[in-house]
Amino acid sequence: MSVLELDRVSYAYPGAATPALRDVSLRLEPGEFVLLAGGSGSGKSTLLRAASGLVPHFHGGTFTGTLRCAGLDTRQHGPADLAAVAGTLFQDPETQVVMHTVRAELSFPLENRGWSAAATARGVEEVALALGLGGLLDRVAYELSGGELQRVALAAALAGRPKLLLLDEPTSQLDPVAGDELLGVLRRVNEEWGTAIVLAEHRLERCLPATDRVVRLDGGAVSFDGTPEAYLHARPDTPVAELFARLERPERPVSVKAARAALAPELARLAPPEAAELPRRRRRRERGAAVEARGAWRELPGGRAVLRGVSLALAPGETVALMGRNGAGKSTLLRLLAGLDEPTRGSVRAAGRVALLVQHPGDCFLGERVGDDVPGGRAGVLADRHPRDLSGGERQRLALEIVLGAGDPPAVLCLDEPTRGTDAAHKAALARRLRAVAAGGTAVLVATHDAEFAAALAQRTILLGDGRPVADAPTAEVLGGGWYFATQVARVLAGAGPALDAAEGAALLAAAAREEVAT
Amino acid sequence: MTYRRRASPLHAARAGVGALWCLALAGTAVSYDHPLVLAALVLAVLAAAAASGVWREVARAAALGIPFALAIALVNALVSRDGVTVLLTSNPLPVIGPLDITLEALVYGGVLGLRALVLVLAAGALLAATVDPDELLRGLRRLSVRTGVTAALAIRLVPVLGRDAHRLADARRALTSRPPTGAERLALLRAVTAGALDRATDVAATLEVRGFAGTRRPAALPRPWSRHDSAFLASALGLGLLALGAGIGGWAPFATTPRIEAGGLAGPLVLAGALLAVALAPFLDRRGIEP
Secondary structure, eight states, X not given: OOSEEEEEEEEEOTTOSSOSEEEEEEEEOTTOEEEEEOOTTSSHHHHHHHHTTHHHHTTOOEEEEEEEETTEETTTOXXXXXXXXXXXXXXXXXXXXXXXXXXXXXXXXHHHTTOOHHHHHHHHHHHHHHTTOGGGTTSBGGGSOHHHHHHHHHHHHHTTOOSEEEEESTTTTSOHHHHHHHHHHHHHHHHHHXXXXXXXXXXXXXXXXXXXEEEEEETTEEEEEEOHHHHHHHOOOSHHHHHHHHTTOSOOOSSXXXXXXXTHHHHHHSOOOOOOXXXXXXXXXXXXXXXXXXXXXXXXXXXXXXXXXXXXXXXXXXXXXXXXXXXXXXXXXXXXXXXXXXXXXXXXXXXXXEEEEOSOGGGGOOSSSHHHHSOTTTTGGGTTSOGGGSOHHHHHHHHHHHHHTSSSOOSEEEEESTTTTOOHHHHHHHHHHHHHHHHTTOEEEEEOSOHHHHHHHOSEEEEEETTEEEEEEEHHHHHXXXXXXXXXXXXHTTTOTTOOSHHHHHHHHHHHHHHHHHO | OOOOOOSSHHHHSOHHHHHHHHHHHHHHHHHOOOHHHHHHHHHHHHHHHHHHTOHHHHHHHHHHHHHXXXXXXXXXXXXXXXXXXXXXXXXXBTTTBOOEEEHHHHHHHHHHHHHHHHIIXXXXXXXXXXXXXXXXXXXXXXXXXXXXXXXXXXXXXXXXHHHHHHHHHHHHHHHHSSOOOHHHHHHHHHHHHHHHHHHHHHHHHHHHHTTGGGOOOOOOOOOOOOHHHHHXXXXXXXXXXXXXXXXXXXXXXXXXXXXXXXXXXXXXHHHHHHHHHHHHGGGGOOTTOOO
């Protein structure tokens, strides 16, 4: 029996002019791992909510067609019945956990099904061990990090051993390390328990190696349904696929490993990169710097030092990426530069206003109308919309306009994780806008985990480690030779070049081939 | 929420018993007007907090509760016309007329403030810091599923909304480079309140997909009755009896109108001592309190 079966399903939210799902037919077999691709607003979340019974039972609206989840028809069975066969995980870890402690959270779905106390206790222990949560069982939910919270929510969704797992961009609010950990757990759940998985996700390059099948939605309708390789043939949406398309190669590898295997002869021709020696800039005093930190420390009262003597300067019009693991001090440094916090030692001086776009762009909106917050008619046709009704990309774009228009043109624009949860189209648009801002003389500093975005935008990359810059060099030098802080193309080429994106990679390989022919 | 499992007799007691004990302390405060008895109850709460390792949490609540209690005392003195011992009189004021502040109204305001302080500390801070909310809510869900889950949802949202408010305030400061004005604070409050609806909807959706609408009651936990359960239950019953004594036996009479009348000190002193002894006795046995 199929674990999920949609037959000509269409759905429109209450009051919506256009349907969110249009005539969707799909069949998912036990043990399949399906990646649900598509841009913002393509209907991915709605499809998952329909499979979990929230559509239409929780959201209302108009539903036609038939959807069966493990044989249960969603017209007859609501989310409570479907919860026994399908676990669901949403984007925001904060609202995924409803109880005080992790143990109570994992018990909750089992108790709701009427399991005995002994069976509940056993179920909790098993799922906690399987997901590596044993040490967190008696921890309080609000003390957990986003990654831990999301793992707890995943465990709660899996506690009853469902046949199907529905995941709506579960890594979008997580840093890459926590996101990769979560994807690893999903792979194990799929391989060892045989749980079928439907995963909606924007960052395809991270998920494709684990998946068996890709379903793409566009405008609420299925526009592609096939293998990951076939998908990359149809749409080279990953940097590696784009590299192979530029090289006019027939393969479309889904992983770095497969790409390296396919390119083994070509890679052998490339000169091995020199030992990575990353210069740390030692700047005495920058003349005309847009912003300058000199020996800046940030020490928490009774706690650790988050920043340790950071000295850096940004020139007007410079684009800089700030990278580093979670807790390295990236957000704290941005807050210091923007004047939200004072350094406990050292100093920060700016040539003018330092604008900061915070991690959650929705926080920039206080009014009931978008036009109340966005200055100078820059909201356009969206001016009368409520901020809550904006898509993630629209909110991000307009929040940037609010920040830029809040006063004098800023000397520095700081952005904290601006690409989190956004699709490729919005990322490209953001990079274009930031380049335009920089062209006007504003220094742009972006704290990000997204190496592809950093490569597309930044002239210079600063790598923070343990509260201080451990590398400060042109982006190609930092991201070309890295292993973790590296683009996908750089990983395929092992840092040769250094080429960061598909165009540079293709040019490098083509040049190497020409050189060999010449010799 | 400040609950964290600690090594204390009160934490070791089951949630239902711990909550009953805290509520018995608060209920006793409602039964008595005598300031000495109320002061003894404040002392009992503070001593219990210290013995439970939650002194800091309760002291923080006291720091907020004391101005609140003083405000009650002051407001009562301003609005009450009861009492014959006039301390201060004023010319007629617009709307409220002449202002007569009496000793009796001031003292009764003090009694009300002291009582409010016991309620805030015992039924609020001490309960929140020493009673496992998950266990308590689980018990509530056994009685009424929806009540229990709604309470869980509300409790879960408190820290989430707190963080939302903090983030919004930060975003505003980043835009304006100064602390928010009064109007901006109002706008922030409105945004957090509106955001609460979104958050609540998200949490409600999570509850749905965890099967909450199935409305099955959780099974009873097979938990043996511990010495601390017995001790705190006995203490709560003892406090209840002492509270009843106020009504039936008139053990600590205290009246503020028309003039302050209190019996001798001996009765209230004995009663205050008895309350302290009954309330704090369970804390003497510290066997088996490790989490």
